[in-house]
Amino acid sequence: MGGRVLVTGADTFWGGRMIQALEADAGIDVLLGLGTRAPMVAFERAEFVRADQTYSILSRIVNAARIDTVIHTFMLVDSTQASARTIHEVNVIGTMNLLAAAGAPCSSVRQLVVKSSGLVYGSTEMDPATFTEETPRARSPRTDVERSLVEAEGMVSDFAEENPTSIVAVLRFANVLGTGIVTSISKNLARPCCPSIFGYDPLLQFVEAGDVVRALEYVMKRRLSGTFNVAGAGRLPWSEVASICGTRLLPLPPVRPALAIAPLVRLGIYGFPPELAALLRFGRGMDTSRLVDAGFEYRYTSAGAVQAFARSLRLHRSTGRRPSAYVYEHDVEQFFRHSPSVDRLVDTPDG
Amino acid sequence: MPLRPLEPAPVPESVRHADPPSGPEDPRRSDVDEWGRSERVRSLARRLYAPVYSKWFRAEWEHLERVPPEGGALLVGNHAGAVPSDAPVIMHGIETELGRPVYGLADYFFRKVPVVGTLWSRAGGIPARPDNAYRLLHDQHQLALVFPEGVKGPSKPWADRYQLRRFGRGGFVELAMRAGVPVVPIAIVGSEETMPVLWQLPQLADLFGLPYVPVTANMLLMGPLGIVVPFPAKLRLRVLEPITFDVEPHRERYQKSRVMEESERIRQSMQAALYDMLGDRRSIWFG
Numbered sequence: 001m002g003g004r005v006l007v008t009g010a011d012t013f014w015g016g017r018m019i020q021a022l023e024a025d026a027g028i029d030v031l032l033g034l035g036t037r038a039p040m041v042a043f044e045r046a047e048f049v050r051a052d053q054t055y056s057i058l059s060r061i062v063n064a065a066r067i068d069t070v071i072h073t074f075m076l077v078d079s080t081q082a083s084a085r086t087i088h089e090v091n092v093i094g095t096m097n098l099l100a101a102a103g104a105p106c107s108s109v110r111q112l113v114v115k116s117s118g119l120v121y122g123s124t125e126m127d128p129a130t131f132t133e134e135t136p137r138a139r140s141p142r143t144d145v146e147r148s149l150v151e152a153e154g155m156v157s158d159f160a161e162e163n164p165t166s167i168v169a170v171l172r173f174a175n176v177l178g179t180g181i182v183t184s185i186s187k188n189l190a191r192p193c194c195p196s197i198f199g200y201d202p203l204l205q206f207v208e209a210g211d212v213v214r215a216l217e218y219v220m221k222r223r224l225s226g227t228f229n230v231a232g233a234g235r236l237p238w239s240e241v242a243s244i245c246g247t248r249l250l251p252l253p254p255v256r257p258a259l260a261i262a263p264l265v266r267l268g269i270y271g272f273p274p275e276l277a278a279l280l281r282f283g284r285g286m287d288t289s290r291l292v293d294a295g296f297e298y299r300y301t302s303a304g305a306v307q308a309f310a311r312s313l314r315l316h317r318s319t320g321r322r323p324s325a326y327v328y329e330h331d332v333e334q335f336f337r338h339s340p341s342v343d344r345l346v347d348t349p350d351g
Numbered sequence: 352m353p354l355r356p357l358e359p360a361p362v363p364e365s366v367r368h369a370d371p372p373s374g375p376e377d378p379r380r381s382d383v384d385e386w387g388r389s390e391r392v393r394s395l396a397r398r399l400y401a402p403v404y405s406k407w408f409r410a411e412w413e414h415l416e417r418v419p420p421e422g423g424a425l426l427v428g429n430h431a432g433a434v435p436s437d438a439p440v441i442m443h444g445i446e447t448e449l450g451r452p453v454y455g456l457a458d459y460f461f462r463k464v465p466v467v468g469t470l471w472s473r474a475g476g477i478p479a480r481p482d483n484a485y486r487l488l489h490d491q492h493q494l495a496l497v498f499p500e501g502v503k504g505p506s507k508p509w510a511d512r513y514q515l516r517r518f519g520r521g522g523f524v525e526l527a528m529r530a531g532v533p534v535v536p537i538a539i540v541g542s543e544e545t546m547p548v549l550w551q552l553p554q555l556a557d558l559f560g561l562p563y564v565p566v567t568a569n570m571l572l573m574g575p576l577g578i579v580v581p582f583p584a585k586l587r588l589r590v591l592e593p594i595t596f597d598v599e600p601h602r603e604r605y606q607k608s609r610v611m612e613e614s615e616r617i618r619q620s621m622q623a624a625l626y627d628m629l630g631d632r633r634s635i636w637f638g
Contacts, residue, residue, distance in 0.1 A: 125462040128482040199465020240381045254465040307378035
């Protein structure tokens with residue numbers, strides 16, 4: 001079990017959740033979070049290090065802290081949240097620097113867990129109903145996010161080949177639903193009407209946000225290597241997803257649907273990246289037996305994840321409030337961690 | 352500067368110990384399976400199609416008992432008529448008589464077409480891909496229907512009626528070998544006369560990106576209605592002896608010569624059955 005862990009993307013939803021999950025593990029001596037902005041969640045014992053997007057200082061940190069396990073969660077998968085250039089910088093250049101640091105001759109890194117996405121399979125009419133980890137894409141990627149993820153995964157598999165003693169795992173997640181995470185899909189489902197493409201009712205698979213963190217943690221602790229699909233069991237048509245979430249379908253014309261919805265996207269009402277446009281036509285299914293056979297137990301099926309999301313939507317509508325956001329205060333964190341006045345045995349963060 | 356590890360703090364409930372959704376209710380609201388097939392849509396389709404099947408085509412089966420009542424099997428038919436009626440007739444017949452679902456494997460072209468693609472999928476259509484077929488036949492022990500002639504069957508001219516085209520590259524044999532299931536050939540007579548192809552319009556097909564655009568006798572007689580309405584030819588279907596291959600399943604590749612040989616043998620047996628049935632046929636309309 002790795003005792004000195006570095007989590008990338010500590011300022012993002014996934015990095016934050018991952019660190020929170022690992023903080024409870026007494027077997028981890030050193031827990032570092034690397035991020036570009038202030039973290040979104042409060043850390044109890046993890047140390048936060050601010051870096052630039054491309055992680056150019058990473059090798060220094062890895063060496064200085066003698067990191068043995070890297071959990072790479074900083075991969076952008078939603079192209080509505082960043083420009084094409086940023087996506088490239090983060091996914092490709094960031095991963096490249098990470099692998100360079102981890103693969104340096106003096107590096108102490110022995111394990112690497114990468115959070116990737118089912119987007120690497122794409123979504124076309126030529127797809128099989130179910131992708132296994134070995135199924136190749138039907139077509140070469142056409143969108144920035146998919147291209148960058150495929151490229152980043154390629155670098156990771158090269159790294160695994162060049163460093164046969166390292167444990168390298170890549171997790172490909174289905175579309176995530178959960179409280180607290182906003183994706184194009186969750187944003188659309190929260191509206192009274194959500195976009196679909198007329199004449200198409202694709203089958204989708206979802207994974208619940210908690211299962212994402214649990215899967216990353218499981219793969220890390222079991223020291224599994226290889227590629228794993230992570231998705232809740234079963235899949236359901238988009239119309240059914242909308243119906244469970246209590247929203248109506250807003251059918252877009254099958255020709256240039258993105259153009260038709262562009263004004264509403266511009267107003268910030270919907271998210272409609274090209275990956276979603278493809279998904280709303282052809283969907284995607286992933287075979288999850290490899291991780292299940294390795295002993296991982298999902299808490300949610302695909303339909304269960306949708307239902308849990310629908311419940312959180314209803315709760316949010318009824319109370320009209322979101323959980324209060326945490327604001328990272330450097331001085332406050334320093335005070336709690338290092339001030340002699342703080343009695344750390346009784347200190348309960350968040351009060 | 353080592354950090355003293357703090358006591359493991361409670362992690363937010365939602366992160367680690369989220370209970371599965373409470374209540375006994377099943378979140379699913381439709382019965383669409385992982386292939387996109389819906390038994391509810393199928394049963395509606397069967398109810399609508401029943402008069403077409405029994406009154407219009409008066410479909411009649413021989414040796415339906417040769418279709419295995421359980422376990423995976425690859426059904427193989429001859430494909431004919433501009434808009435072929437053979438697929439719905441075979442699927443309808445086996446589902447009503449044997450009570451087993453049949454998944455129809457067809458070109459992924461359909462999936463791109465709005466409405467049609469979705470209906471096709473809900474009614475049990477699946478893109479013909481080797482991994483789909485393997486999963487269906489081997490892992491799930493289902494019946495899958497393929498037409499090895501592919502688009503060459505329905506697009507062939509009237510002059511070539513009941514002349515089986517090449518059976519692709521024998522992919523269906525390889526599929527059955529890999530999945531370890533029998534091939535069940537089905538010979539259909541009458542389908543050629545339901546919608547005879549008179550000419551092809553290749554320019555129009557190119558323009559619309561369609562596999563073929565034929566002019567049919569139905570269009571000449573009925574106008575635009577002829578695109579969808581077949582002639583009421585009597586359909587006879589004969590199930591041939593299932594063929595099992597004595598090879599080790601789950602292999603990546605099989606000897607090409609063996610595959611082609613088996614494929615050709617099946618083609619010839621179906622061709623012979625067609626000639627035999629046509630020899631017995633007194634009337635196109637009454638069988």
